[in-house]
Amino acid sequence: xxQVEQSPQSLIILEGKNCTLQCNYTVSPFSNLRWYKQxxxxxxxxxxxxxxxxxTKSNGRYTATLxxxxxxxxxxxxxxxxxxxxxxICVVSAGTGTASKLTFGTGTRLQVTL
Amino acid sequence: xxxxxxxxxxxxxxxxxxxxxxxxxxxxxxxMFWYRQDPGLGLRLIYFSYDVKMxxxxxxxxxxxxxxxxxxxxxxILESASTNQTSMYLCASSFLTGLAGVVGELFFGEGSRxxxx
Numbered sequence: 001x002x003q004v005e006q007s008p009q010s011l012i013i014l015e016g017k018n019c020t021l022q023c024n025y026t027v028s029p030f031s032n033l034r035w036y037k038q039x040x041x042x043x044x045x046x047x048x049x050x051x052x053x054x055x056t057k058s059n060g061r062y063t064a065t066l067x068x069x070x071x072x073x074x075x076x077x078x079x080x081x082x083x084x085x086x087x088x089i090c091v092v093s094a095g096t097g098t099a100s101k102l103t104f105g106t107g108t109r110l111q112v113t114l
Numbered sequence: 115x116x117x118x119x120x121x122x123x124x125x126x127x128x129x130x131x132x133x134x135x136x137x138x139x140x141x142x143x144x145x146m147f148w149y150r151q152d153p154g155l156g157l158r159l160i161y162f163s164y165d166v167k168m169x170x171x172x173x174x175x176x177x178x179x180x181x182x183x184x185x186x187x188x189x190x191i192l193e194s195a196s197t198n199q200t201s202m203y204l205c206a207s208s209f210l211t212g213l214a215g216v217v218g219e220l221f222f223g224e225g226s227r228x229x230x231x
Binding site: 004034036041042043044045046049089091093102104105106107 | 118154158222
């Protein structure tokens with residue numbers, strides 16, 4: 001069964017600090033891995049998509065890494081801001097075409113405080 | 115700006131009522147999806163469609179049906195709402211990209227929070 005596990009479940013950090021969120025997956029056959037940001041009461045918004053051959057991808061202060069051998073990904077947030085407070089969801093895609101399937105993690109809830 | 119629009123942000127319905135949730139995208143995407151999101155469970159796929167009049171069951175289709183009569187519109191129908199269908203419903207759309215037909219970047223609507231009393 002395809003699974004995506006995220007840690008920690010929740011995290012509180014001070015504004016300006018860095019943090020790293022983890023995602024472990026058991027998905028086959030792997031196609032790509034995505035990170036989404038979801039503000040409270042809103043729909044998720046894509047941050048990055050990484051394929052098997054990519055091990056790092058950045059989007060502003062967000063940097064995602066992928067280790068396909070250990071089936072782990074991380075999302076690093078640099079110099080956090082209050083607006084980074086949100087849930088961050090890891091999603092892994094398996095297969096291709098109409099059989100392609102996305103497996104969602106349950107998310108890490110990040111709170112950035114003053 | 116790309117846009118996925120869900121017809122209602124908040125709905126309150128009674129048990130047994132028929133409920134329609136509508137979703138419209140303006141990006142000419144082939145794929146459209148309906149998910150529900152519950153605390154601690156993540157997003158779960160209800161139904162998806164990869165073409166007009168085509169539909170495929172997701173992981174939790176029981177109690178739901180869908181309609182895709184036009185490429186830009188994907189409707190979720192609860193034939194007889196029950197209290198366990200109280201949830202946040204998210205619509206998404208994407209291209210089917212590349213030769214391998216991998217699901218492209220998902221664009222989500224703002225969500226419809228349904229409460230069934």
